[in-house]
Amino acid sequence: MTKKDLIEVVASKAKLPKKAAKVSIETFLNEIMKALAAGEDVKLSGFGTFKTKMFKPKTIKAINSKELKKIAARRMPRYIPGTKIKKMVK
Numbered sequence: 515m516t517k518k519d520l521i522e523v524v525a526s527k528a529k530l531p532k533k534a535a536k537v538s539i540e541t542f543l544n545e546i547m548k549a550l551a552a553g554e555d556v557k558l559s560g561f562g563t564f565k566t567k568m569f570k571p572k573t574i575k576a577i578n579s580k581e582l583k584k585i586a587a588r589r590m591p592r593y594i595p596g597t598k599i600k601k602m603v604k
Contacts, residue, residue, distance in 0.1 A: 521536045524539060549564075560599075562593055562594055
């Protein structure tokens with residue numbers, strides 16, 4: 515399912531114009547991204563939790579050139595599915 519498909523489903527089920535559904539979905543996603551950028555966790559009951567995880571700096575060996583490269587410390591987003599989703603997917 516793509517974002518476009520999701521917008522169409524929300525528009526039809528909520529009986530909204532597609533433009534309003536698009537604004538709703540985009541606002542929802544943007545607010546999740548803003549919270550994650552600020553270092554906050556986003557918990558959606560029954561759906562799951564979005565968090566950020568800090569990775570330490572490390573040195574890796576490049577496959578092609580065998581050179582050592584340093585990767586800086588960074589934060590990456592993570593999603594932990596909720597119980598309802600785990601049960602549905604099984």
